[in-house]
Amino acid sequence: MDELLTYDCMRCELSLENNNEIAAAEALTTALEKQPDHPRVLGNQSRLLTRKGDLDNATEILKTALKNLDNIELGKPLSTEIDDSNQQNTEFTAETYIAVGNAALELHQW
Incomplete structure (x- = not known):
């Protein structure tokens, strides 16, 4: 996960913690x-949709986040084929698991 994506996810998560859905x-x-x-991005998307009352889409996105977590080993890229124009290495940090876990908690899917 690149630094800018990490920053965007952190901004989203902090905004959600402060109930600032617009930010x-x-x-x-x-x-x-x-x-x-990325599962962290999807987890945050699921949380935001939950807060908007779109529980069906929030649940589907959470399922996708969980599937993406399950398909990839820690520290491996999202796909085995890396596109030369976009060589992003996706790592699953603790923050990724926390983001998906928080989405599950908000949806009462634990």
């Missing part, structure tokens, strides 16, 4: 543009 949505939009399949 969270802005940070999430930037993160989604960079790496839309």
